[in-house]
Amino acid sequence: MLFQLVLSAAFLSSLWLVWRRRQQQAVSGAVASGWTLGVIVGLVVTWYPDTASVIANIVGVGRGADLIVYVGLVLLFVLVFQLHVSHVRLERQLTKLVREEALRGLENESRFAK
Amino acid sequence: MKVVAVMPAYKEKDRIYAAICDIRPHVDQLIVVDDGSADGTVEEARRGNAVVLSHAINRGQGAALKTGTIAAQRSGADIILHIDADGQHDANAIPRLLEPLQRGEADVVFGSRFLGVSAEGMPFVRRVVLVLGRVFSRVILGIPRHMTDPQSGLRAMTVESSRRVDFQQDRMAHCSEILRLVTRSDLRWMEVPVRVSYTSDTLAKGNQTSDAFKIVWQLFLGMFQ
Numbered sequence: 001m002l003f004q005l006v007l008s009a010a011f012l013s014s015l016w017l018v019w020r021r022r023q024q025q026a027v028s029g030a031v032a033s034g035w036t037l038g039v040i041v042g043l044v045v046t047w048y049p050d051t052a053s054v055i056a057n058i059v060g061v062g063r064g065a066d067l068i069v070y071v072g073l074v075l076l077f078v079l080v081f082q083l084h085v086s087h088v089r090l091e092r093q094l095t096k097l098v099r100e101e102a103l104r105g106l107e108n109e110s111r112f113a114k
Numbered sequence: 115m116k117v118v119a120v121m122p123a124y125k126e127k128d129r130i131y132a133a134i135c136d137i138r139p140h141v142d143q144l145i146v147v148d149d150g151s152a153d154g155t156v157e158e159a160r161r162g163n164a165v166v167l168s169h170a171i172n173r174g175q176g177a178a179l180k181t182g183t184i185a186a187q188r189s190g191a192d193i194i195l196h197i198d199a200d201g202q203h204d205a206n207a208i209p210r211l212l213e214p215l216q217r218g219e220a221d222v223v224f225g226s227r228f229l230g231v232s233a234e235g236m237p238f239v240r241r242v243v244l245v246l247g248r249v250f251s252r253v254i255l256g257i258p259r260h261m262t263d264p265q266s267g268l269r270a271m272t273v274e275s276s277r278r279v280d281f282q283q284d285r286m287a288h289c290s291e292i293l294r295l296v297t298r299s300d301l302r303w304m305e306v307p308v309r310v311s312y313t314s315d316t317l318a319k320g321n322q323t324s325d326a327f328k329i330v331w332q333l334f335l336g337m338f339q
Contacts, residue, residue, distance in 0.1 A: 084335055085335060085338045085339070088335045088336070088338075088339060089339060091284060092282065092284065092339070094173070095173045095174075095177045095284050098169045098170055098171060098173050098177070099169070099173075099177065099180070099181045099184070101170055102147065102167045102168055102169050102170070102181050103167065103181065103184060103185060103188075105166075105167050105168060106165070106167060106185050106188065106189075109165045109166065109167075
């Protein structure tokens with residue numbers, strides 16, 4: 001019971017935060033809706049664990065706990081990949097800055113006029 | 115036609131001066147882009163009377179090459195030559211790269227290690243990896259099958275072509291990206307044989323066999339930018 005309460009509080013807090021960010025135009029409507037759907041599924045599975053088994057049987061995984069682990073792994077993979085992509089984007093912006101600075105030195109190169 | 119060589123350099127203090135001296139007779143101007151070395155590479159490049167630009171921090175060979183290419187465009191180059199700073203490339207091959215461009219027969223010319231001139235000291239494993247790279251380039255990147263050396267760092271192109279070949283990869287994957295951009299465009303390209311000499315020094319510092327996986331990963335991530 002305690003675990004379910006803690007988990008529900010975490011879910012609801014995240015939902016509150018996401019919609020607050022939505023109001024501040026920090027996240028898109030699609031992201032907020034997707035998050036809401038995820039939270040609803042999370043709450044249902046938290047309070048009625050058997051529903052995970054029902055879904056697991058439908059998709060052919062077997063146990064509900066296994067399904068949760070698989071879904072968690074996929075979500076983590078997507079998250080890590082997104083982090084990689086955004087890391088590359090930042091790296092390229094950094095390169096642009098470094099390049100602009102380096103090219104400024106071109107004008108100072110006396111041999112440039114050769 | 116004004117020929118400008120672009121030489122990205124990182125920790126090449128011991129080799130860059132000799133490389134510059136070898137290249138100098140074949141080009142009108144030489145731009146060295148120091149990629150954040152702290153070992154005296156800049157001083158050695160200046161001793162060779164090259165135009166030296168410096169990246170404040172290391173950004174990778176592709177990034178340095180692009181910085182140098184932009185500098186060459188601004189310096190009024192007609193032909194831009196990309197060449198390594200470690201002296202691996204035989205400078206005597208440079209006229210062979212330039213001639214088709216000067217005669218107007220090609221827009222981009224790549225040096226190839228697999229067109230009859232055998233590379234000196236190329237380890238067997240490197241040879242195998244390059245063959246696998248060729249297969250990867252054909253199957254995944256769609257590089258034409260008659261391209262013999264997809265990872266060659268020695269190439270020359272007209273300045274107009276360099277403006278169209280807008281590569282973004284900062285690190286090792288720039289070779290494949292340039293190749294893809296060129297072969298997917300209507301630019302006229304060709305390969306000419308070049309000799310590459312590997313020494314224990316350059317092998318220790320240059321691309322490692324495991325870098326092939328990094329290149330694949332960088333290309334994959336690049337698709338999402």
